[in-house]
Amino acid sequence: MKKLINSPDTVLDDTLAGLAAAHPELAVDRAARVVRRAGGPRPGKVALISGGGSGHEPLHTGFVGTGMLDAACPGEVFTSPVPDQVLAALAATDGGAGAVLVVKNYTGDVLNFALAAELAAEQGVEVHTVLVDDDVAVEDSTYTAGRRGTGATLVVEKTAGALAERGATAAEVAAVGARANAASRSFAIALTAATVPAAGRPGFDLPEDQIEVGVGIHGEPGRRREPLRPARELAAEVVGTILADHTLIPGDQVIALLGGLGATPLHELYLVYGEVAALLAERGLTVARRLVGNYVTSLDMAGFSLTLTKADPELLELWDAPVATPALHWS
Amino acid sequence: MKKLINSPDTVLDDTLAGLAAAHPELAVDRAARVVRRAGGPRPGKVALISGGGSGHEPLHTGFVGTGMLDAACPGEVFTSPVPDQVLAALAATDGGAGAVLVVKNYTGDVLNFALAAELAAEQGVEVHTVLVDDDVAVEDSTYTAGRRGTGATLVVEKTAGALAERGATAAEVAAVGARANAASRSFAIALTAATVPAAGRPGFDLPEDQIEVGVGIHGEPGRRREPLRPARELAAEVVGTILADHTLIPGDQVIALLGGLGATPLHELYLVYGEVAALLAERGLTVARRLVGNYVTSLDMAGFSLTLTKADPELLELWDAPVATPALHWS
Amino acid sequence: MPYAMDHDLAEAWLRAAAAAVEQREEELTALDGAIGDGDHGSNLRRGFTAVTELLDGLEPGLPPGTLLTRAGSTLISKVGGAAGPLYGSALRAAGSALPEPTADLTDLAAGLRAGLSQVCKLGGAQVGDKTMVDAFEPAVAALERAAFDGFTLREASALAAEAAEAGARSTVPLVARKGRASYLGPRSAGHQDPGATSTALLFAALARVAG
Amino acid sequence: MPYAMDHDLAEAWLRAAAAAVEQREEELTALDGAIGDGDHGSNLRRGFTAVTELLDGLEPGLPPGTLLTRAGSTLISKVGGAAGPLYGSALRAAGSALPEPTADLTDLAAGLRAGLSQVCKLGGAQVGDKTMVDAFEPAVAALERAAFDGFTLREASALAAEAAEAGARSTVPLVARKGRASYLGPRSAGHQDPGATSTALLFAALARVAG
Ligand SMILES: Nc1ncnc2c1ncn2[C@@H]1O[C@H](COP(=O)(O)OP(=O)(O)O)[C@@H](O)[C@H]1O
């Protein structure tokens, strides 16, 4: 394992120290493991809070700031945060208007956020939860754990964050988040495995000419293994898989997020995005907004994921609203 | 070689296609290989132009926009652009106030930009050149090629770009760029080698427990090979090497750029930055501004580089000036 | 040889569990690496290290149920992931169900049944879904049967440990329907579930200290 | 067997150079990978492919100097990096110096001397700096000596090719002072310079077509 760390046991704490130094505009509570906007709770504003295992940076800590999250709860690497963190985040951001939790659909995240939400509700805080489950690589049924939450998390946090910034109620913010999630589908391909620092070796062995298709963001193997192919074919595979599951018709507008998984250089992401854009145009879809870069990552995994969100005027307007966070910034 | 490409021969063109799709606010001329701000030349404004081999994204194409570059000339991977590209960029951005070329100090870049500058000067364009040579890993003497240009390029393009945006003369813009460069020193450590697509294999073989110290951004080996050490020690090595070459004294302010080399995940960069920030504080230096992320990269190389620029009120003011480019955005 | 679950046995169990987790951290992590995200071992180690610290600081003589409840809260606060709330809630439920000051075999079986119910309620898994339930359920069933048949705590614990171990092994051919392994679909078959493995390890620890 | 550099020989030389570059692209890239950035082979291949296309489209019968000048401009426009402007300017300078319609051995030696001077002027390198100059200089010197001694173009080209090859090999132990290899300091020793190697290849191509 080759990583810029001090020790596997201190990765989270050391990363938070660096985050605090890099972003004085954030309040980083290393003991409570809560990252929030500097300045206290804002009376009357719904607190938008998310979190999850670390190793997906800039998700979620990089999305804390005006127009997006009020606080993020980073867990250990690939491990959901504990309820205490969520409760601390709720306490630190409670402006009296309730809170919305953005939770990626993993058993651990769901359970830990649910425990916290239960306790907070007992204390009289109005808590809503938006579950993100956009990954079409995973079969969705009541008998399974359901789909994973991946790239759509960014879209949910951006749109819900914009609405929260305008003073909407917790129910309204949660409703928009749920709508953004329902409008989103993602699919990812990995060229290499991720190495969890505590594990010390890659999650799976992938020969030099093989890729994993349908991976998540936790280093787990995908649905199947295939030979590496040209970017154009991989893009077609990903676009085809998403569209087969999506209710998009020619003429529809989409928000496209072409994301690196952590170790893929930007030039490759641009290259893949060029293929994706061409394929979407062929299908008669209009890319109304797009992001290309590393946003929802998986440690040092190489590869990419595509998220397509069916856009409507409200979602686009919320997407365009000003945002000022470490990882997303526009005005 | 595992890359998201179609073919080694089309990497540059395919990447430009994707860049154009990803950033409608840029005008991407794939034939001339020039990336510039949409909209024609701006009368009276000095054109700030840079370029260099591809594979360092977001440098330089990601720095085209308000407050930074007017145009970028991307060469083939790790290969400086040809004079024709620079001439095309000059023609497309000439607002009558002359141009400033930001050139990283590599023989190829220097020669190709010089040939273009010569031809443009013959056509009556006032052309100034800022040479960037900040890498302290390289010995500087009149008998050598001199120091490489690396991370300081961002600082030069940001500060010179801000001044150009205000309507300064070409000479003034060039002078600030030269000053920003002179105030900057960089040093980098690689955990893995980069693979040039056309070469098909890594530039060097690095055992699982070894690192290259003092690397550049073109995949070449560094000054020496060492065992991997904890991030804290690597940070100390880098900070120590830079400060030994820098004229910084306690109380001085710096702009710090902690950059990934392409394949290093953000959480590791934050972690290293935390160590760097602590070391600089110990030395009595104040980090006035900082950037942590992938800015001046080297394809899929894992590792990091640190750039420290001695700050003064003018440089800080230019740094803080609004910028709206794909990779840097603040207001 | 203890005849009931009292303070000492509860403490011994938790400490033995902590030692076993520490010793087998890598194995658990490797199993989780194959079909999950490679953190089950380090998650449990972090949690049980905190449980050990908790025990070190507790006033003496607390009833066994309190020990289990506090340990469960500690796991919830320290582990995260799926295993944290599941094991934590299970211990909390079991602890609350145990009578004071000691619990006999029937009480213990009932307490752990309450803990298992909590796991199934929170996680929605059933036997055959390739989760910790596949080891937990047969272990509890073995305790219940042993209690009904008049076995000693020692004998019962040994039977439960065997049943848990067999349950963990039974997960190998299964296709996961819950937890991260379910994302792999058919590729999850052929690997033993990490959570079922750690459950077997916890029952083995009980059998050791009750032996 | 040609006695002077005329249109046909110049074209044959450039085509032979293009073929040689194509054939040895990987070797040049590998050498550049060891002490540079691993693109020398692909850079030259791109450039000489364009030179071949240029030749395919040129009107017949142009003087040899014009062919070299145009080829030089093409290299400058297509190659980039250090080698593009250096080789391109060298060919342009050489081409401008050649008399029309043909150049004898003395003219050719003088033309290539002008090309070499341009390389040294642009790049600032001297013999011993571990660059293409280490092959270029002895090759030109061999041509000059052969011209002075009254050798044929064929004999002179063979001598120049040998000198260039020896010059390229002489770069192996050197520590680079120019170009990217200089960044490696002492670690650049032990590797043959890619540019010197491609220069040797260009003179070998001349010897072949003049032979
Ligand atoms: N819904 C569930 N019900 C019961 N047990 C589950 C469930 N989901 C996961 N588990 C158990 O948790 C184990 C994984 O724990 P751990 O690796 O610590 O958490 P995570 O999956 O969040 O990384 C699995 O091996 C499985 O036994």
Ligand SMILES: Nc1ncnc2c1ncn2[C@@H]1O[C@H](COP(=O)(O)OP(=O)(O)O)[C@@H](O)[C@H]1O
């Ligand atoms: N200053 C110089 N003078 C002469 N030749 C040089 C100089 N710098 C580099 N070279 C030659 O160029 C070769 C490298 O060419 P190439 O790899 O195409 O360009 P780059 O170094 O820009 O990638 C070196 O091997 C060396 O022979």
Ligand SMILES: [Mg+2]
């Ligand atoms: Mg986990």
Ligand SMILES: [Mg+2]
């Ligand atoms: Mg090059």
Ligand SMILES: [Mg+2]
């Ligand atoms: Mg796990």
Ligand SMILES: [Mg+2]
């Ligand atoms: Mg090269």
